[in-house]
Amino acid sequence: MKIEQEVRGRSLIIRLGGELDVKSAPEFREATEAALDRHSSNHLILNLENVSFVDSSGLGAILGRYRRLQQGGGRMSLVAPAPNVRRVMELSGLFKIMPVFRAEERALEG
Amino acid sequence: MRTVSSPAPLKNHVRMEMAAVADNVALSRVTVAAFAAQLDFTLDEIEDIRVAVSEAVTNAVVHAYGDADLGGGVNHGGGVNPAGGANPGTVTLEVAHDGEALTIIVTDHGRGIADVALARQPAYTTDPERMGLGFAIMESFSDELEVASEVGRGTTVRMVKRPRAARASGAGEAAGDDRPV
Ligand SMILES: Nc1ncnc2c1ncn2[C@@H]1O[C@H](COP(=O)(O)OP(=O)(O)OP(=O)(O)O)[C@@H](O)[C@H]1O
Ligand SMILES: [Mg+2]
Numbered sequence: 001m002k003i004e005q006e007v008r009g010r011s012l013i014i015r016l017g018g019e020l021d022v023k024s025a026p027e028f029r030e031a032t033e034a035a036l037d038r039h040s041s042n043h044l045i046l047n048l049e050n051v052s053f054v055d056s057s058g059l060g061a062i063l064g065r066y067r068r069l070q071q072g073g074g075r076m077s078l079v080a081p082a083p084n085v086r087r088v089m090e091l092s093g094l095f096k097i098m099p100v101f102r103a104e105e106r107a108l109e110g
Numbered sequence: 111m112r113t114v115s116s117p118a119p120l121k122n123h124v125r126m127e128m129a130a131v132a133d134n135v136a137l138s139r140v141t142v143a144a145f146a147a148q149l150d151f152t153l154d155e156i157e158d159i160r161v162a163v164s165e166a167v168t169n170a171v172v173h174a175y176g177d178a179d180l181g182g183g184v185n186h187g188g189g190v191n192p193a194g195g196a197n198p199g200t201v202t203l204e205v206a207h208d209g210e211a212l213t214i215i216v217t218d219h220g221r222g223i224a225d226v227a228l229a230r231q232p233a234y235t236t237d238p239e240r241m242g243l244g245f246a247i248m249e250s251f252s253d254e255l256e257v258a259s260e261v262g263r264g265t266t267v268r269m270v271k272r273p274r275a276a277r278a279s280g281a282g283e284a285a286g287d288d289r290p291v
Contacts, residue, residue, distance in 0.1 A: 022168045023132040053139070055164040056243040057172075063241060084157040091250060092243055 002050070003031045011108055012041035017050035020058030029061050033068070042074035045107045049080040059092045066098060077107040122148060123206035130171045130199040130218060138167040138203050138216075145205045146212050150273040158251035159212065159271055165244040166216035166267045167201060173236070174220025174265060175199035211272045214252075219264035226257050 001024035002017030012035055020028060036044065044065060048054075066076045078100045081089060089095060101107040124145055128134040142163045143156050151159070175198060204215040223229045230249070235242030249255045254270040 019136060021132075021164060022135050022171060053160065053164075055161050055168065056241055056247055057168055059243060060240045064239060084154070087157070088161055088247065091247060092241060 001027055003028060005031070005035050007035075007039050007041065008108060010039075010041050011043040011045055012036060012039055013045045013047060013104055015047040015050065019053040020051055020061065021053065021055050022057040025057045025061035028058075029064060032065050036065075036068065042069070042072070044069050044074065044076040045079060045104060046076065047079040047104055048082070048085060051082065051085055054081075054085045054088050056092075059089065059094060062094060063092075066094075077101055077110060079104050079107050120148075121206070121208050123204065125202065125204045127200055127202045130175055130201045130220070132168075132171055134201070135164055135167045135171060138163050141203065142205050142214060145207075146271075149207055149210070149212055150275050151212075151271075152274065155271065155273060159214070162248045162251040162269055162271070163203075163214055163216070165248045166214070166269070167203065169244050169267070170199075170201040170216060170218035170220065170265070172240075174201070174218035211253075211270050214269045214271070215266060217264065217266045222261040222263055222265055223257070223259040224261050226259050230257060 001020065002015075004015040004017075006013040006015075012032075014028075014032055014035070016028060018024065032044070035041070046062065046065075062078075069076045076098050078089075078094075078098050080102060081100065099107075099110060101110060122145070124141070126138075126141060128137070139160045143160050146156055146159050199218065199220055202215075202217045204213075204217075206213045206215075228234055230245040231242075232246040233242045245255070245257070248267065248269060252269040252271050254268075256268040257265065258268075259265040
C-alpha cells in the first residue's frame, strides 16, 4: 500500500493508494498514528481517491483512527472514495459519522 | 440462438490450499475474480465477489488459528511465523461454477465458532479492534451464505453468486422451458 502524508496547519492529510485490507491496514494504522503523534493534528483528512479496494479490516482501521481523533476533540474527513469503496463503506455506517468531500481542498475548508 | 442440441453449460472448479496468512487474502481475491470472469458478471458483481472472498479468507487468517489472548492481531503482519513457531494453519479456497452460478467455499481447521447465529449478527466481534462486519458484508454481497462450524474442528463458509443478467434471462427461459424441475 502506498501512503503519503502532508501537514497543512493542524490538518494531517493521508493519501492512500492500493488495497486497504488485513495486510495493509496495520501499515496505515501505524503510519497515521505516528504522524498524528508527531504533528498533534486535530483534523485527519483521509484521501481515498487511489484506493481500489476496502474490506472490513480497512473499515476497522479507519474507524480506529476516527475514535482516536474524536477522543482528543479532533475530527476526521474522507475524500473521494471510488464507487466500489463507497458501497462497502455505506454498509458500515461510517458515512454517518464522517463527512465525505470530493477534494482535499473542500475538506480543508470544511 | 439456443437450440435443443446446444451443448450443456461448461463447468469448472479450482481448489487452492494456502497458509492462513495475510498475504494470501489478496491472492484469494485475484484468483476468484479471475475465475468469476468465466461467467457473465458485471464489474460491480465482480467487486462484490472480491469483497465477500476477502472477508471469508480474512476471518480464517485472523480468527481461526490466532492466539485467543492476542485477539485478531496475531496474524496481522502476515508472512512466515518468526522463530519458526506455531504453524499458521491452512485455509482452503474452492471456487466452482456450473455455467450459471459461482460457488465459493472457504474452509479452515481452526478453533471454530461456538454460536454461528450470534457471530453472524452485524457488529458482533470478539476483537475490539474490528467492526464485526465480515459476515454482514458476505451476506449482502452474495446471493447465498452458509456458515458451518464446529468448535475445535474448524469453519466452512459457502457463498453463491449469480450474474444478474443470467438471473433475468434464466427467469425468462424458465417460463417457456419444458425441462423437468
Ligand atoms: N473462521 C473463523 N474461525 C473462528 N472464529 C471466527 C471465524 N470467522 C468468524 N469468527 C468469529 O465470528 C466473529 C464475527 O466475524 P465477522 O467477520 O462478522 O467480524 P470480525 O471478523 O470480528 O470483524 P470484521 O470482519 O469487521 O473485521 C469474529 O469476531 C470471530 O469471533
Ligand atoms: Mg471478519
